[in-house]
Amino acid sequence: MEKSIYTGKVHKIRVKKAFPYLTKEKILCPYCGNEEEFYEVIENATFYVHYIQTEEGKLEPVEEEAEVVGPVKFYCGVCHADLTYLKK
Numbered sequence: 001m002e003k004s005i006y007t008g009k010v011h012k013i014r015v016k017k018a019f020p021y022l023t024k025e026k027i028l029c030p031y032c033g034n035e036e037e038f039y040e041v042i043e044n045a046t047f048y049v050h051y052i053q054t055e056e057g058k059l060e061p062v063e064e065e066a067e068v069v070g071p072v073k074f075y076c077g078v079c080h081a082d083l084t085y086l087k088k
C-alpha cells in the first residue's frame, strides 16, 4: 500500500521500467473524470549525469542517476488536483 516516507534519507532510483502489471485498475481523477493525462512532480531531486569527454572535446553522457529526497507528487493533467493518494 503506502510507500514508506523517506525522511532525511537519500533514496536512489534508477530510471528503468520493468513493471509487468499493466492490467491494473485505472486511475481516474475524482474531480474532473480525467483518466488520460497525469504528471508527476519530484521535489528535492538531484540528477547526476556522468559524461565521458571524447578526443574532439564532445561530452557523451554515459550514465544518469537520480537521488530523490523529497516526496513525489502526482497530479491530474487536466484540473491539476493532487492525486498522490491514488497512485500506488
Ligand SMILES: [Zn+2]
Residues within 6 Å of the ligand: 029, 030, 031, 032, 033, 034, 076, 077, 078, 079, 080, 081
Ligand atoms: Zn482532474
